[in-house]
Amino acid sequence: MALWPWHAERILRKEMNQPTDFLYIAVILISIGIYGLVVKRNALRLIFSIELIANAVNLVLIAFSRMLPSPQGQVFVLFSIAISAAEVAVGLGIIIIAYRFYKDIDITEYKNLKN
């Protein structure tokens, strides 16, 4: 039973993409995320970087789930997406109250988070 009509046959064709291609894309995305976490001092850009890294991990899980093959990789990715959605909600809430205190979203301005 296919989910969509055009998904009746396999999309991934033989002798074309290999698992390492997807792993290389994931490595590139993680290094972009590391660059953003180190360089950027804007709190929202840090959340962008974290999201990029989380997406790269999801891509690796799906690639190995297709290769093994096992549906548990897809189940893990569903859990991972839900958890990062919760993380973004809490992170944005923290950014909003920090903006209310400091009138800025630059994390170098956050001298003390205690008050």
Added chain:
Amino acid sequence: MVDSIFIGLSVITIGSAILSLESRELLYGGIALAVSMLGIAGYFIILDAPFVAMFQIAVYVGAVAVLIIFTVMLVRAPNTITKKETRKRKIAGILLGLAFLILAGSILGNSAATQLKFNDTVPIFDVQAIGKELLTYYSPVLLVLALTLAAAVIGALALARREDIEERNEPTN
């Protein structure tokens, strides 16, 4: 060898990932992040996981990106490029990212993972298989995940609550 769909998706995903960090306007950065997540959903489709791709589009592009864009509009940052991002820090960040890229790339290129191949004779996992896993073996995880999501949303609401407005509405003593 990769095919043209893969190359196109790679250009879209990595290009908009870089753009989301480097764009001058924070709002355009949020939109570029949403486009990058759409590219990841495209990878999921060519990896025969259409349900996860739909979930990714619904959650990331539909909820997370919209939440980020609303936060960008709410905080109204006057200067998105600060003076704290010095040239030295930028060079250090680029070097660190490149070091990780070269390290992980060379490990990947020399490992046995290059011998792995996708198999064409395997069955496609559809919604039925995923739902069976979710409701039998992983059902406790699903319940805990529901509690986690509820707690996170309630916590975010409690964090973003404004106490000064409530004090004005309530008669003091």
